[in-house]
Amino acid sequence: QVQVVESGGGVVQPGKSLRLSCAASGFTFSRYAMHWVRQAPDKGLEWVAVISYDGSTKYYADSVKGRFTISRDYSKNTLYLQMNSLRDEDTAVYYCARDRRMGGQTAKHFDYWGQGTLVTVSS
Amino acid sequence: DIQMTQSPSTLSAFVGDRVTITCRASQSVTGWLAWYQQKPGKAPKLLIYDTSTLESGVPSRFSGSGSETEFTLTISSLQPDDFATYYCQHYNTYPSLTFGGGTKVEIK
Numbered sequence: 001q002v003q004v005v006e007s008g009g010g011v012v013q014p015g016k017s018l019r020l021s022c023a024a025s026g027f028t029f030s031r032y033a034m035h036w037v038r039q040a041p042d043k044g045l046e047w048v049a050v051i052s053y054d055g056s057t058k059y060y061a062d063s064v065k066g067r068f069t070i071s072r073d074y075s076k077n078t079l080y081l082q083m084n085s086l087r088d089e090d091t092a093v094y095y096c097a098r099d100r101r102m103g104g105q106t107a108k109h110f111d112y113w114g115q116g117t118l119v120t121v122s123s
Numbered sequence: 124d125i126q127m128t129q130s131p132s133t134l135s136a137f138v139g140d141r142v143t144i145t146c147r148a149s150q151s152v153t154g155w156l157a158w159y160q161q162k163p164g165k166a167p168k169l170l171i172y173d174t175s176t177l178e179s180g181v182p183s184r185f186s187g188s189g190s191e192t193e194f195t196l197t198i199s200s201l202q203p204d205d206f207a208t209y210y211c212q213h214y215n216t217y218p219s220l221t222f223g224g225g226t227k228v229e230i231k
Contacts, residue, residue, distance in 0.1 A: 045159075045167065045210055047220040059217035062124075095166055108214030109157040111178065113166035 002026040002112045004079075004096045009117030012086055020117060022079040022096030029077040030054075033099035033106045036070060036081050038092035039116070048094070049081065053103060064090075086121045093118050125149050127211055129223035135231040142198040144226045146211035151191040157212045158187055158196045160205075161225075167210065171196065198228075206230055 008020040022034070036048040049060045049070040058070050069082040079096055094117050097110035126149040136142050146156065154174040159167035169178045171187040174194060184199040198205055211223040 044225050045161075045212070045222040047212075047218075047222070050217065061218055065218075100169070100172065107172070108155070108217070108220055109169065109172050109212060110167075111169050113168075115166055 002098070004098060004112055004114040006094060006096050006114040006117040009094065009119045011120045011122060013123050014087060014121055016086055017082070017084045018086065018119060020081040020083065020094055020096075020119070022081075022114060024077045024079065024096075024098070027098070027112075028102075029072075030074050031102045033101075034070075034072065034079045035097045035099060035110060036079075037095045037097055037110065037113075038090075039095070040089075040092045043092075046092075050099070050106065050108075051079070052106070083119070086119075088121050091119060091121045124219050125152060125213055125215065125221055127213055127221050127223040129209075129211060129226050131226060132224065133227045133229060135229045136201050137231050138201055138203055140201045140231075142201050142205075142228060144196045144209055144211075144228075146189075146194045146196070146223050148192045148194075148213055152213040152215050154190060155214045156187070156189065156194045157214065158185075159210045159212065160207045161210065162207045170209075201228070 003025045005023045035050045051070045067085045071080045096114045098112040099106045100111040101107035128147045156174045158171040161167040175187045186197045208225045208227045
């Protein structure tokens, strides 16, 4: 069955960096765009970034553009989110999510989500 | 950026009630609107996409409707498993994929 499992969260000081990973299984990873979505404690959902099925196209929310980088490793079926210059407001549970549609024309909504990994930015 | 506003923010209802949640967009999102259900400590679950298409495996008591700037999620007969928080999401273009603030459905 389709599974995505995030890891790499933790406590980090403001201004520091952290890399999140998302291991995918149960589907052809190379055929789907993948997204990161975050949720601050007791708050709503915020889309963060997307990478196309072939890795050629990436988009970011304005709130993280220039600080976060999304990437993927097809040999490991793994999605990454490199987070630099972290701020207090980046504190959230970060979810990895699969785009609902295969191929280049992304659906821009999400059919499988991981359980999330908590990132806490605090001095 | 397009803003999505959900109402009400909290809703109290009995099992068996018909429940309607509204999502309003600050400008037209055509029909590019999805709904998710989230239970405490869990990831969101896709219920409906393209305004009214039910995701595979989602019970038929859930339905969606609307267009342009106003959309609704209806639960025809609320079940115990439906008590959760519901989010709408528009998906016109990148990077503007925006969620509503959520509607918490509580037991009355």
